[in-house]
Amino acid sequence: MKYFFFHLMSWPHLPPNFEQTHDSAWIWAPNSLYDPVKGHDLYREYINTLAYADELGFDGVCVNEHHQNAYGLMPSPNVIAGALTQRTKNCKIAVIGNALPLYNPPLRVAEEFAMLDVMSGGRLITGMVIGGGPEYFSYQIEPTTARERFREALDLIVKAWTTPGPFEWHSKHYYFRYVNPWPTPMQKPHPPIWIPGVGSLETIEFVAQRRYAYMGVPYFHIDIFRRVFGQFREACQKAGYEAHPEQMGWGVPIYVAETDKQAREEFEPAFWYFIKNLMKGIGTTPPGYTSAKSAAAILKNQQYFLYQQKTWADIENGVFAIVGSPETVRQKLQRYQKELGVGVVLTGCQTGTLSHELARKSMELLAREVLPKIKC
Template sequence: MKFVFFHLMPYPYLPDDFDTRYPSPSLTFPNRYFDRETGNRLYHRYLDELEHAERLGFDGIAVNEHHQTAYGLMPSPNIMAAALARRTSRAQIMVLGNAIGIRGNPLRVAEEIAMLDHLSNGRIVSGFVRGIGWEYFAHSINPTRSRDRFNEAHDLIIKAWTSDEMFQWISPNYEYRYVNLWPRPLQQPHPPIYIPGAGSTETMRFVAQRRYTYMSVYAPTRVVRRWFDGYRDSAAELGYEPDPEKIGLSIPIFVADTDAQAHREGRDQLMWLFHKGLKQGPELMNPPGYMSPSSMRGVLAAGMTPFPQLSYEDLLSGGYAVVGGPASVTARLRELRDELGFGQLIGLFAIGGLSHERTVRSMELFSTEVMSALRSDQPATTG
């Protein structure tokens, strides 16, 4: 199994009246609540944690992109990847990912990832995401164009990476008279590509057709199983079975010395993530036209409870997160692996306002006791 340390880089210091006064930490939440000195300290702390993850033996260290939100302070994940490229030497540096659907110039993404591939000596992983609904509002882009923009940007980037001759690109959303990428990526034909899915059948087929890695977003186990099965079904229709490592479970994880300590220290931070950080109404997550009718029917049929309505016990029993001492976390992850069939674990360890010291302790316990135990197991099966 492959283990990835994923960071959202949250800004957890919200006002006391946030719950009653503000509908979301995104888009319209006033930036006067961002304290410059605190933000400065957080960026350096978070980079320290990512670098420490490599020393602990994680296979990958991952960053991602979000805009105009306290949920995650990385409007440019490629800058964070560049900061990590020269301070690490072994782990894959995973951008999970660039929101190419909202980029006005996707060719710039192709250039930056190619540069990062060289700076990291071929360790870069390129994730592509469509961007969340509110981010289309933030960039004044009609969300009904999301899928087409994503597909066209993806195709342009892949061709730019793999073509050894100048070409012209004319499509409904992008126009380039000259495409002649300098530098080309170090990895050939291009860096590995990861794409998250949240129930869209189009995404499942898209990833299966190209044999990319499919990763989940935060959801209950029963829903993630539907997503992974949909991806496997799409692959089966194409005549192959994806390697378990091509399936990545994204999940918050907190480990302490004992179960009691883990629940005592982790409860409030997990509730921050799901009740405050993920306090996004449907109008922000899935505005009209963002998803196709068939995909929207699938999302509605899944019957997911809005995050702010879930209790701490709901989050743990439903498989949204894993919290406990090393033995309990190991056992729970084995259960999830055997049920879901993933071969890659993308763990979020810096949860909510969890202190740096507790985050590092959780990482270290996971590395020395949980990760080593899971690595010794047999490959995952779908049960």
């Protein structure tokens, strides 16, 4: 069982009336709300927190990519990962991921990931993503060909890592006379590939066929995860093999304090800030970004999405977060890990406006009083 510490690097300083005065924290939230001086302090503290996860013995740390928003301040997660190669010694560094259709040329992803793998001594996990709907507004990318370009770019990157160059590449969307990246990855044949998903059967089947790892994006009701991981195991069986638990990752915020009451009191205000402010607009998608079938499924399942939850009872009943004393958290983690059959948990211990001090206290309790009893 592997536990990864996931950090979004969110902006915690939105004005108190943001929910009432702004339509979204994405794309068109005015960047006049950003303060570079406070941002300097945040990046330092956020990187320190990720490095501390390595000291505490987490199996890995995770960063991800988002553009023009207050939700996640990592338009280039590879920059943060580069810093982490020098600040960590043992943990894996998972970049989940690079939004391949946004990169032109996608060979840059092959090169930068290879650099990170070498710099980290072979500790990189590469996340390949299509990118969320808001990113296509931010970068003015044609959404209807996103999935075609994603698969072509992924095939190109894997071949660049595994086939001696130079060689020529010619596909529908990409042409390169010379493919010959320097450096090449330390891990052979290439670093592990994780692909996040929100329940699309097409994505599940694609990941299973390629024998990559499927990472369930957080913010969904536990029933969605039960269905998705069941579908993934079935897809692996159709592809001729049994899914390994570490091919499946469950993303869920976790917060631990001395008692259940204290945990809720410390975490709940920060979590509602995250839901009501930072998630506002996260589902914005351009026409053609999803198929009609997927769009209908999204509409049908809206009540299972975190942004639609109204009370703390909704949060607890849907397991949108695991919050409590060390014993409460241990019991819930053991129960749901067994139910879902996953071998990887991606936990965000720092959410919304939660202070660095409380985040690190929670990390310490999780690492020292919860995980040893689960992993033994």
